[in-house]
Amino acid sequence: MDAHLRDLRYFVVIADELNFTRAAARLFVSQPALSKQIRALERRLGFDLFERRGRDIALTPRGTALLPAAREILRTWDRAYAETRALGGPRALVVGMQTAVGRDLQRRALRRFRELAPDWTVSLRLVGWDDPSAGLADATSDVAFVWLPIPLDGTSTRTLVTERRWVALPDDHPLAGRAEIPFADLLDEPFVALPAAAGPLRDFWLAAEARENRPPRIGTEATSPDEVLEAVSSGLGVALLSAGNARLYQRPGVVCRPVAGLAPAELAVAWRSGDTREVTRLFVDSLTAAAGR
Known part of the structure; x- marks a missing residue:
């Protein structure tokens, strides 16, 4: 059998x-x-x-x-x-990601990595929010850009960027004209949520820790940043996102505002703890240096 x-x-x-x-x-x-x-x-x-x-x-x-x-x-x-x-053939490091990274991290990190590991190439792959490990869980990615928390045992992480959480709103929303929005004013809003498979990451982007046991209203679910913003612009709900992603994902019909009263979000690089290869260490170190950490 x-x-x-x-x-x-x-x-x-x-x-x-x-x-x-x-x-x-x-x-x-x-x-x-x-x-x-x-x-x-x-x-x-x-x-x-x-x-x-x-x-x-x-x-x-x-x-x-x-x-x-x-x-x-x-x-x-x-x-x-x-x-x-690791034997023969093209030597490619696969990097999983769920959102655009931007922040000038990739360009500086890849330049440094190519200097340190000239025989290696880097392959970037987009992974849906339904896999919050960005491919680490099934080994389809070697390292990954992830938003913490990552619900996967045997994973090491290093924080690259810490940013405030903002909220994306339809441009005609009653709160869209404010310079900053207290999270208490968003409690009764319908939210665009990550899929249930995202586990604690879904809870984080719903700010479950700040709701005082009040369950969120879910307007719809989305598995990618583009789906999230399309849902927001269609009026299906509002969505939390990081300050950096608020700048990266600007689109007509959506405005983004900082939210008061929430802990910041952390963008990290993650890898399997058992992966002790020198190439993995070099890539992580290159990212750390690019992030100024």
């Missing part, structure tokens, strides 16, 4: 969390889809991996016996994949 690596990853994360909701958030999948996938794996195996006890779950004896082997298979594959990618 063959088991896919993805199924083994799902099994290991669920075994770590012993909670399907938390495991789904870590894996960036929906809870129903995760439950269905594990049920299918158990059918192929011919035995149960977990005991369901209402909302609680526990490993069965067979699940407990299988877990160490599953962990070792994943470790071996991840190590072999990284080593194989």
Whole structure:
């Protein structure tokens, strides 16, 4: 009986969390889809991996016996994949990103990186908000520009920029004429939210920490910056964004204003903690130097 690596990853994360909701958030999948996938794996195996006890779950004896082997298979594959990618052929570092970075970071960092690693090229790839790891979770990115918090274990981060949170509004919104808007005045507004798979990042851009347990009104969801701004200009809701992105993503029909009463946002570079390659360190150091940190 063959088991896919993805199924083994799902099994290991669920075994770590012993909670399907938390495991789904870590894996960036929906809870129903995760439950269905594990049920299918158990059918192929011919035995149960977990005991369901209402909302609680526990490993069965067979699940407990299988877990160490599953962990070792994943470790071996991840190590072999990284080593194989480094052999021969074009030497490209894949950088994931969810928004335009701008801020003069990329240009200065890439210039420095090319000087330090002339045999390497950099490939930039855009990743939707439904993967807040920007490709680190499934190893389709080597490093990534991310907004904190990033809900992924085994990830290292280094903050590059700290900026105030602003709000994007339709240009005819009653609050659009203000120079600054207290967050309390936005509590009853419908918001354009990131997808649920974004986990704590969704909560951050809804300013859940400043709502005093008042649930946000969700006007719609969006998986990219362009979708967010299109929704705002269409009057479907308002959206929080960083000060730098307010400048980068100007568009007709939308105005952006600073918000008072919120903690700042942090743009960071992230990489898998187990990636100890010299090229990764050089890229991170180049970004850090470009950011003046």
